[in-house]
Amino acid sequence: MIKHLPALLIVIPLLAAIITPIIGRIHWVLSWYTVTITTFISFVISLSLLQTVLLQGDISYWMGGWQPPWGIEYAIDNLNVYVMIIVSFMALAGAIYSKNNINVEIDEARKPFFYSVYLLFVTGLMGMVVTGDIFNIYVFLEITSLSGYALIAIGKKRQALVGAYNYLIMGTIGATFFLLGIGYLYLMTGTLNIADLAARLPEFYQTKAIFTAFTFLVVGLCIKLALFPMHFWMPNVYTHAPSAVSAVMAATGAKVAAYAIIRVMFTVFEPEFYTLAPFNIQPILLILAVAAILAGSIMALAQTDIKKMLAYSSVGQIGYIVLGISLMSVNGMIGSLIHLLNHAMMKGALFFVVGAVVYRTGLTSIENFRGLGKKMPLSMAAFTIAALSMTGVPLTVGFVSKWYLAVASIEIGMWWLVPVILLSSLLTAIYFWRIIDAVWFKPALGEESHGHEHDDHQKPKSNDAPASMLIPTLTVAMLCLVFGVFAYAPVSLAEKAAVILLK
Amino acid sequence: MIDVAIPLFLVVCGIAVLLVKDLMSSIMIFSVYSLLIAIEWVRLNAIDVAITEAAVGAGISTVLFMIILSRTKSVEECKKSISIPALLVAVGVAGVLLYGSVDLPNLRDPNIAPSTHVSPYYLENAYKQTGQENAVAAILASYRGYDTLGETTVVATAAFCLILLLRGRRHTNKDLKKYEDTSINKCTVKGVGIKPTKTSPPGSEQDKDIIKKTVTKFLMPFIQLFGLYVIVHGELGPGGGFQGGVVLGVSIIVYSLVFGFKEAQQRMSVKAKDLLVSSGVLIYGGIGVLALFFGGNYLQYNVLLPDPKFASIIGILGIEIGVGITVAAVMITLFYETVRIDANG
Amino acid sequence: MVELLAKYNYWIVIILLTTGLYGVMARQNLIKKIIALNVFQTAVLLFYVSMSKIEGGTAPVLIKGAKQIIYDNPLPQVLMLTAIVVGISTTAVALTFVTLIYREYGTIEEDQILELNKHND
Amino acid sequence: MEIIESARPVYAILVSLLAVVFIGISGKYPNLREMWTMLAAVLKFGLVVSMLPIILAGKVIEYHVTTVLPGLDIAFRVDSLGMTLALTASFLWIITSVYAIGYMRSLDEHAQTRFFMCFALALSAVMGAAFSANVFTLFVFYEIITVTTFGLVAHEETSEAIKGARRYLTYLMGTSIFFFLPAMFLTYNYAGTLDFASQGILAGKASYTIISIIFVLYIAGIAKAGMMPFHAWLPSAMVAPTPVSALLHAVAVVKVGVFTVVRILLFVFGIDLLSEIGLGTYLAYFASFTIITASILALKQDNLKLRLAYSTVSQLSYIVLAVALLTPSGITSSIIHITIHAFGKITLFFVAGAIFVATGKKYISQMDGIGRRMPFTMAAFTVGAFSMIAIPPFGGFVSKWYLILGTVEAHMLPIMVVLVASTLLNAAYFLPIIYSAFFKELPTDEVEGLREAPPMVVVPLVITALGTLTLFFWPSLLLDLARMVVSLVM
Amino acid sequence: MFNMFEVATFTIILSAVLILYRLVVGPFVFNRILAVNFFGTKTVVIMLLVGFMYGRPDMFIDIAFVYVLINFTAVLAFLKYVESGRFDN
Structure with a gap:
């Protein structure tokens, strides 16, 4: 069975997702167990795949026993096993977290379906990551997208529906662009297997058709990634989706889209494409990335709703990832990849904490965070750590990626990027500082005005989130x-x- | 001639769809658009695509649109219709596409890469290796069977999503002030000659529907039989699990349209249908897993039985049936859940 | 004429795709947007299927016993089967959103929804 | 030079980190809690002292903890320079702990547990900074100090305190992120390493322009050293409780600042490189400017703690000035001044706190005749002030002596003028206080008679005052350490 | 030159233009419903014709069957909507 692990990695959660609604009929908790156990299995499998990749090199698994390029291949190398571990781990954390958190949004009868769709969402993501066939990416992209839309739409407020609808429209346009790009590639090369494409493409690098293909593939994925200025669907989505969903989506969805971009840009196309292509692509991406970094941070500053603030901050963070990609150097790519991990962890933690706050207080305005340090000390400690990491303080993972990005920008002579990175770190520090300050150093709302009258209520009782939410958050x-x-x-x-x- | 005219018609319909203000007319034009594009598929020899388009584009999606229309309102409001940013984006995309199509190879050229690189292998070996005369079915179910598993999952996902969103959804803005009342500026559309009456007079129903009902009753077994035929026949000609599944699903929808929703639910209960959605995918995935136990790769059918070709045929038949079950159940789900909303809300 | 026809379907694809894309972005009505989205998607389907046709080819279903037959390329057709299925799934979910939005907002015009959201926040 | 692998520096850091945990747990039992603080302080000092013989024997202790990134290590290295700071800080922590307990209890302050936790944390970070083996480790601990002391500055939680704390954080964090970080980054980029080396690591690695840019970035980035124009955080940090001002803003934080400057100047740039480019001279003049301006500003302050704060700003620049001379005596002076100023300034702050505890007075204008009521306290104040002015037989004289020697060695006579002027200014802002404390009449509404602060407050300040004296008569340990640094880098 | 099938196709396409006109211009819903129905029928015929043109009618008859069926469903849905405006009765 060991040699079938690549297939099982996807097939187990996929089939589990299908069974979940049936199991959930007995009791909804069983569906939660199914999801948790399956994501855990996926996590373990991806760890073992990591070991295999490290010890024995890349893995190629032929679906249906058909040799690529005729059949679909699962090609696992260092890159996707890395992303895979991030995704499956965050999926596991999100699953554990959702047990109580999701009570806010839906009733028990629909929970099995929620878990089923949740599992489909992460399965789709994982499927996108491991596959070595570009059309297969599209298929799994659609699985995640569809389930993602539904997960968002169950948000409590009616704005969630509008957000989900707009996301659906944008997502479908993006996916269709991607499909169109695949069409151009296929028309020129006649193959869909990524390795085969990479081998057959170089002779067409100078053609206009291939450039168009590249444009559509990347633009399509950028819409999914919410790269500025294609980000406008995202804030509403992250704001109104259930917190567990926002967390997992922010932690994994954008990561996989970024992965797909990297895959397309550097595996399907090889670096020499960028010197031969009819247009110079690097500056465009670079400018978009810088614009995203700055715009995201500035817009985040202006928000009063914490989820919206986190969403805009994601816009900026995605800018970092794209910045690393656009530098097209080893260090830049390392920065980008580390930022994938980094952003998954910290955004996950931040949304988890916000979810816990919503669970306890029902509110998401920044005002509402005042004095929470005493009520929810552990959650807020997690929040603080994640915020520090987001700012890029040394000894947090946020520092590492920014370091590499800065090294890479100096390396290729773009020293002006360093101030940009610093400036956005500063902006990040400012908008997180507002919250940390409120959390730890301000009395809770209402307590200052008439707190003295009720002396017995004066002492804020520690009322942290339940363990099922706290454990993944802290981890x-x-x-x-x-x-x-x-x-x-x-x-x-x-x-x-x-x-x-x-x- | 036909190759020039049909695409032109397509463009006409495509633009008309967007221009017509009355949504129902728009949907109708869209349904004709589907028919036209199906002709184009047939003309391009893509028979499997044509049969799918028939089932999906002209059938299911039209019905879905109509149901949704019945739940919302049917007139698009009059607006200043040109949006400059949208126009810019559209022109930009068109520009990129035009730029890219300059050095695309000519169509129908037998020497283009797609016809020379991967697909000749399929055409040569499909029958030998999988026992399928229809190369499309061979690729769909075997060579790229994993894609199809994904595709079936997409369909199942849609069903789950609908159930998650619609079933027992509680929070509705009850004292919602309908925007309709305050909005002005409705377009006077010529097309809307008919005001849908919300209830039909109870007594006359029997007489009015007698032709419909009799015809449907008569047709029903044929439709379903035909659906099964399409599922099984995929090996030899156009069709397969997906198309057949849609036809089966459509049979229930037709039944409901004619005999009423309650009646249809007695034929196919919600619970059974939910179960079927899952079981179809499970059959598919299960066959794949079974292959693992026989020492093959995932979805490698030819290890299931001693004779690889026969094993392959059986395996493919199995998954086609799985797909058929899921798709039929999902089509019914789409119909049921969208129709049922108010019953629960 | 022949040369025009050689790329005729490409032009049709471009026109349809652009029309659909414009419709998706410019229309305010949510249902109309979905219809436009469908037009947009079919353009891509047309692109793929057009490339599967070969001059003088026949449908890719084996004709037993015959030699030297040119078959059309089956692979794009397979891919588009998947795409169609994905399309209908997306449409179904999108339409569900529309009904729910109508129930919550009482309108399916985008600008009116935005206005209602503004009042609410 | 012999290198010894030992985890002792890590233990020295961990002691107070562990203490944080215990303090946090035993928050409800003040005595137990304070016991942990004392225990940790003594243990830490013991650990530091136990390393002293090794250092004095000319050996170096190294310990590599982890590699964060290739080239970015968390590693420790105890040498004579770090030892000076570590000894000073850990010794004064013991005394300050006693003082802080007395101070906090007599004022019945709130959130004492948080206070002591942050305090212990800050001390850990100071040790870490002192023992850093590379710029990165130093930077990390530098930032940790900023963050932990933020909690101490904001301790009062009044709007004024929070405002001050915010300014504190903005200055320190802002400059370190905007200048220090890029400087470190550029250093890594050009030198390929961040490890301290006795001859510097940048020599010959980049053009003079770039080195000058890095130099400016470093100097601007180390706001903790209180150089103008980034000095404003120090006065605003005075909203903190006095033990904090005493230990952290006379010893720990600012000394880490100047220590960092010295470290970077000597071990990243190297004396040869600096004198080659002539950067030392610029820095010296720059520091002189701060010395004079800050002294003048100090004159204007009526709030005792603020006056002390400006005095600190000016004194810190002595250290920077001294090292910028790049001569043996200059470097010696800067190193011993770290300790000597610490003892002097901590005494002064202790006194300010003692006055506040005993009488609630904060302003100099209120302190007429106070020497009669608090003779011990004010005697200690006099000792501290004389040390600041550099009157023998107090410690300050020693360091200033070496400083003057240094200017002679460097042939920078204008600096001498600065020193004279600043000494006069020092006298001008300290002597009136002493005069009015002892020779003016008490305000009429106050009763005569001894009313010292509680012994836990008074004893520590007497000890530090005595320490100042000791440092004049037996400066040999300090001088040995300083000479070792000089022999290392020259 | 032109064989019978092509002539037939040509004629049908010509008539399709007329239907298309009614479909797009309306003016009433019923015009359009009829047009849809009509067009469905034509589609079936064209498909069969194409099948004969390509010489493999067996493949195309299946498709035509599905069309007959599906067009029936679509028209039913339109009519149901026009008749009662809802589907859950």
Whole structure:
């Protein structure tokens, strides 16, 4: 069975997702167990695949026993096993977290379906990551997208529906662009297998058709990634979706889209394409990335709703990821890949905490965070750590990625990027500082005005989130620190991947 | 001639769809658009695509649109119709496409890469290796069977999503002030000659529907039989699990349209249908897993039995049936759930 | 004429795709947007299926015993089967959103929804 | 030079980190809690002292903790320079702990547990900074100090305190992120390493322009050293409780600042490189400017703590000035001044706190005749002030002596003028206080008679005052350490 | 030159233009319903004709069957909507 692990990685959660509604008929908790156990299995499998990749090199698994390019291949190398671990881990954390959190949004009768759709969402993401066939990416992209739309739409407020609808429209346009891009590639090369494409494409690098294909593939994925200025669907989505969903979506969805972009840009197309292509692509991406970084941070500053603020901050963080990609150097790519991990952890933790706050207080305005440090100390500690990481303080993982990005920008002579990175870090620090300040150093709302009259209520009781929410939150937040101190592990993996990508 | 005219018609319909203000007319034009595009598929020899388009584009999606229309309102409001940013984006995209199509190879050229690189292998080996005369079915179910598993999952996902969103959805803005009342500026559309009457007089129903009902009753077994035929026949000609499944699903929808929703639910209960959605995919995935136990890769059918070709045929038949079950159940789900909303809300 | 026809379907694809895309973005009515989205998607289907046709080819279903027959390329057709299925699934979910939006807002015009959201926040 | 692998520096850091945990747990039992603080302080000092013989024997202790990124290590290295800071800080922590307990209890302050936790945390970070083996580790601990002391500055939680704390954080965090970080980054980029080396790591690695840019970035980035124009955080940090001002803003934080400057100047740039480019001279003049301006500003302050704060700003620049001379005596002076100023300034702050505890007075204008009521306290104040002015037989004289020697060695006579002027200014802002405390009449509404602060407050300040004296008569340990640094880098 | 099938196709397409006109211009819903129905029928015929043109009618008859069926469903849905405006009765 060991040699079938790549297939089982996807098939187990996929079939589990299908069974979940049936199992859930007995009792909804069973469906939660199914999801948790399956995501855990996926996580374990991806770890074991990591081991295999490290020890024995890349894995190629032929679906249906058909040799690529005729059949569909699962091609696992350093890059996708790395992303895979992030995705499956965050999926597991999200699953555990959702047990209580999702009570706010839906009733028990529909929970099995929620879990089923949730599992389909992460399965789709994982499917996108491991496959070595470009059309297969599209198919799994659609699985995640569809389930993602529904997960958002169950948000409590009616704005969630509008957000989901707009996301659906944008997502479908993006996916269709991607499909169109595949069409151009196929028309020119006659193949869909990524490795085969990479081998057959170079002779067409100078053609206009291939350039068009590239444009559509990347633009389509950028819409999914919510790269500025194609981000406008995202804030509403993250704001109104259930917190568990926002967390998992922010932690995994954008990561996989970024992965797909990297795959397309550096595996399907090889670096020499960028010197031969009719237009120079690098500056465009670079400008978009810088614009995203700055615009995201500035817009985040202006928000009063914390979820919206986090959403805009994601716009900026995605800018970082794209910045690393657009530098087209090994260090830049390492920065980008580490930022994938980084952003998954910290955004996950932040949304988890916000979800816990919503669970306890029902509110998401920043005002509402005042004095929470005393009521929910552990959650808020996690929040603080994640915020520090987001700012890029040393010994958090946020520092590592920014370091690499800065190194890479100096390396290729774009020193002006360093102030940009610093400025956005500063902006990040400012908008998170507002919250941390409110959390730890301000009395809770209402307490200052008439707190003295009710002396027995004066003492804020610690009322932290339930353990099922707290454990994943704290774990993820601690990982921000762990990977910040022992950054060598992810960096060495990312470096291997980057070197192969940019060979 | 036909190759020039049909695409032109397509363009006409495509533009008309967007221009017509009355939504129902728009949907009707869209349904004709589907018919036209199906002709184009037939003309391009894509028979499997044509049969799918027939089932999906002209059938299911039209019905779905009509149901949704019945739940919302049917007139698009009059607006200043040109949006400059949209126009810019559209022109930009068109520009990129035009730029890219300059050095695309000519169509129908037998020497283009798609016809020379991968697909000749399928055409040569499909029958030998999988026992399928229809190369499309061979690729769909075997060579790229995993894609099809994904595709079936997409369909199942849609069903789950609908159930998740619609079933027992509680929070509705009850004291919602309908925007309709305050909005002005409705377009006077010529097309809307008919005001839908919300209830039909109870006594006359029997007489009015007698032709419809009799015809449907007569047709029903044939439709379903035909659906099964399409599922099984995929091996030899156009069709397969997906198309057949849609036809089966449509039979229930037709039944409901004619005999009423309650009646249809007695034929196919919601619970059974839910179960079927899952079981179809399970059959598909299960066959794949079974292959693992026989020592093959995932979805490698030819290991299931001693004779690889026969094993392949059986395997493919199995998954076609799985797909058929799921798709039929999902089509019914789409219909049921969208129709049922108010019953629960 | 022949040369025009050689790329005729490409032009049709471009026109349809652009029309659909414009419709998706410019129309305010949510249902209309979905219809436009469908037009947009079919354009891509047409692109793929057009490339499967070969001059003098026949449908890719084996004719037993005959030699030297040119078959059309089956692969794009397979891919488009998947795309059609995905399309209907997306449409179904989108239409569900529309009904729910109508129930919550009482309108399916985008600008009016935005206005209602503004009042609410 | 012999290198010894030992985890002792890590233990020295961990002691107070562990203490944080215990303090947090035993928050409900003040005595137990304070016991942990004391225990940690003593243990830490013991650990530091236990490393002293090794250092004095000319050896170096190294310990590599982890590699964060290739080239970015968390590693420790105890040498004579770090030892000076570590010894000073850990010794003064013991005394400050006693003082802080007395101070906090007599004022019945709130959130004492948080206070002591942050305090212990800050001390851990100071140790970390002192023992850093590379710029990165130093930077990390530098930032940790900023964050942990933020909690101490904001301790009062009044709007004024929070405003001050915010300014504190903005200055320190802002400059370190905007200048220090890029400087470190550029250093890594050009030098390829961040490890401190006795001859510097940048020599020959980049053009003079770039080195100058890095130099400016570093100096601007180390706002903790209180150089103008980034000095404003220090006065605003005075909203903190006095033990905090005493230990952190006379010793720990600002000393880490100047320590960082010294460290970077000597071990990243190297003396040869600096004198080659002539950057030292510029820095020296720049520091002189701060010395004079800050002294003048100090004159204007009526709030005692603020006056002390400006005095600190000016004194810190002595250290920077001294090292910028790049001569043996200059470097010696800067190193011993770290300790000597610490003892002097902590005494002064202790006194300010003692006055506040005993009488609630904050302003100099209120302190007429106070020497009669608090003779011990004010005697200690006099000792501290004389040390600041550099009157023998107090410690300050020693360092200033070496400083003057340094200017002679460097042939920078204008600096001498600055020193004279600043000494006069020092005298001008300290002597009136002493005069009015001892020779003016008490305000009429106050009763005569001894009313010192509680012994837990008074004893520590007497000890530090005595320490100042000791440093004049037996400066040999300090001088040995300083000479070792000089022999290392020259 | 032209064989019978092509002539037939040509004629049908010509008539399709007329239907298309009614479909697009309306003016009433009923015009359009009829047009849809009519067009469905024509589609079936064209498909069969194409099938004969390509020489493999067996493949195309299946498709035509599905069309007959589906067009029936679509028209039923239109009529149901016009008749009662809802589907859950």
